[in-house]
Amino acid sequence: MSTAEVVATGSVLVFTLLILITVVLYILPLFLNGFRKKEKSVLEEPAQTAEISSGIPGEIIAAIMAAIAAEEEASGVPYGNFRVVAFKKIRRK
Amino acid sequence: MSFLNTLKDIFMESGFYSIFADFTGGGWKVLVMLGIACVLLYLAIVKKFEPLLLLPIAFGMLLANLPGAAMYHEEIFAGGHVNWPMFAGSDPSIVPGLLDYLYLGVKLGIYPCLIFLGIGCMTDFGPLIANPSSLLLGAAAQLGIFLTYIGAKLLGFTSAESGAIGIIGGADGPTAILTSSILAPHLLGAIAVAAYSYMALVPVIQPPIMRLLTTKKERSIRMTQLRTVSKTEKVVFPIAVTLLVSLLLPSAAPLVGMLMLGNLLKESGVCERLVKTASDSLMNIVVIFLGTTVGATATAERFLTFQTLGIIILGVVAFSMGTAGGVLFGKLMCVITKGKINPLIGAAGVSAVPMAARVAQKVGQEENSNNYLLMHAMGPNVAGVIGSAIAAGLLISMLG
Numbered sequence: 001m002s003t004a005e006v007v008a009t010g011s012v013l014v015f016t017l018l019i020l021i022t023v024v025l026y027i028l029p030l031f032l033n034g035f036r037k038k039e040k041s042v043l044e045e046p047a048q049t050a051e052i053s054s055g056i057p058g059e060i061i062a063a064i065m066a067a068i069a070a071e072e073e074a075s076g077v078p079y080g081n082f083r084v085v086a087f088k089k090i091r092r093k
Numbered sequence: 094m095s096f097l098n099t100l101k102d103i104f105m106e107s108g109f110y111s112i113f114a115d116f117t118g119g120g121w122k123v124l125v126m127l128g129i130a131c132v133l134l135y136l137a138i139v140k141k142f143e144p145l146l147l148l149p150i151a152f153g154m155l156l157a158n159l160p161g162a163a164m165y166h167e168e169i170f171a172g173g174h175v176n177w178p179m180f181a182g183s184d185p186s187i188v189p190g191l192l193d194y195l196y197l198g199v200k201l202g203i204y205p206c207l208i209f210l211g212i213g214c215m216t217d218f219g220p221l222i223a224n225p226s227s228l229l230l231g232a233a234a235q236l237g238i239f240l241t242y243i244g245a246k247l248l249g250f251t252s253a254e255s256g257a258i259g260i261i262g263g264a265d266g267p268t269a270i271l272t273s274s275i276l277a278p279h280l281l282g283a284i285a286v287a288a289y290s291y292m293a294l295v296p297v298i299q300p301p302i303m304r305l306l307t308t309k310k311e312r313s314i315r316m317t318q319l320r321t322v323s324k325t326e327k328v329v330f331p332i333a334v335t336l337l338v339s340l341l342l343p344s345a346a347p348l349v350g351m352l353m354l355g356n357l358l359k360e361s362g363v364c365e366r367l368v369k370t371a372s373d374s375l376m377n378i379v380v381i382f383l384g385t386t387v388g389a390t391a392t393a394e395r396f397l398t399f400q401t402l403g404i405i406i407l408g409v410v411a412f413s414m415g416t417a418g419g420v421l422f423g424k425l426m427c428v429i430t431k432g433k434i435n436p437l438i439g440a441a442g443v444s445a446v447p448m449a450a451r452v453a454q455k456v457g458q459e460e461n462s463n464n465y466l467l468m469h470a471m472g473p474n475v476a477g478v479i480g481s482a483i484a485a486g487l488l489i490s491m492l493g
Contacts, residue, residue, distance in 0.1 A: 003252075006239075006252065007243060010484065010488065011235075013342070013483075013487050014487065017337075017341060017342060018228045018229065018232040018479070019228075019232075021228055021333075025221070025228070025330070028333065029323075029326055
């Protein structure tokens with residue numbers, strides 16, 4: 001095979017295969033979950049990020065962050081960056 | 094007198110004698126290789142460049158280049174295949190060493206696939222399933238593989254060698270090792286060293302390219318939160334991908350199949366012990382064997398050539414082009430989705446899990462400290478693993 005053939009065939013096939021998987025991934029949830037409206041994650045992005053970087057389940061982090069937010073609202077004292085505070089609380093636990 | 098003769102015999106059998114008796118003929122090469130091995134050990138231990146693999150690779154290089162130790166014999170694997178009669182003693186001058194036996198795992202394609210099993214056990218494909226278009230970013234980042242293939246051909250490498258060098262752009266160590274052990278076993282050591290060194294340098298190589306190809310406004314784009322992925326989807330995903338990829342491209346089945354087996358073990362939730370073993374003990378054992386034996390292939394005759402220099406240069410080209418391909422495709426998706434995709438996540442399409450995703454997160458947060466791209470970048474990141482395995486399968490079937 002010539003260089004051009006290898007590059008053209010390779011690139012096209014990689015894209016084709018991954019497009020096929022993409023299509024399957026778009027169709028799959030429709031069959032598995034039904035044609036419901038997409039649900040939003042209960043986790044906030046900072047909690048999800050923290051879950052990946054710390055290994056602590058995101059639900060726990062999200063719950064702590066929610067508790068901090070409620071506490072802040074009730075007391076009127078701002079905690080600043082919730083994420084940092086949440087990590088500190090988890091560490092203390 | 095006999096005491097002196099014994100001392101003399103011992104000295105003449107020593108590695109020192111081998112090096113200095115024929116210093117200009119080849120002894121200096123041995124010293125250079127030992128020096129390179131020590132530099133790589135330094136990078137692994139002090140600079141922490143992918144130490145889990147670079148350290149065994151460097152030590153394997155050290156062991157294989159010790160004159161007289163005879164732990165690895167190129168002759169047994171000459172011509173790109175295993176000369177089995179030599180293991181049975183067909184050549185009395187060659188007694189197979191420890192690394193010869195361990196290298197069979199590389200030569201027969203066992204270790205890279207077992208590592209993929211462990212990777213599958215540790216990978217969460219949730220972000221990819223939640224945002225399937227990430228797969229296209231993973232595909233675009235494979236651009237580096239094919240552009241490097243052209244570059245290698247222009248530098249005079251054969252088609253098979255060029256394919257093996259190009260796969261460095263996939264930023265996936267086991268894939269690079271499997272591909273080069275099939276297409277260009279004589280370049281395996283140099284390719285593995287280049288691949289793992291550049292993977293460690295992802296945080297250095299990628300950010301300038303990402304900044305160069307994107308505007309401040311694009312880097313600041315906040316992406317909408319990903320949907321929750323059900324357990325059923327996560328269980329069906331590895332089965333569907335295995336069936337689809339293996340039926341369409343059987344040569345990719347070993348890597349993709351083992352990756353998906355590992356993932357199915359994890360997501361099924363019923364094989365906890367197997368997941369623990371595959372992702373922990375088995376993975377660590379295989380990493381030791383793989384690293385040491387791959388390093389052992391970097392003997393002076395094979396490593397100290399202009400080809401190695403070419404591979405080192407082409408390796409950084411491959412990584413850069415892969416990153417650029419992902420970011421440029423990310424920009425295209427940004428335009429198509431009217432600014433909903435941050436192009437930075439395209440850079441994570443080169444595998445290097447999860448480091449490339451972390452780099453996307455870091456560069457994004459430099460523009461907007463409240464921007465959390467990590468979850469979004471994990472999609473293209475794991476897509477890159479699948480993409481590079483598919484690209485490897487294609488190259489093997491076309492050039493092997």
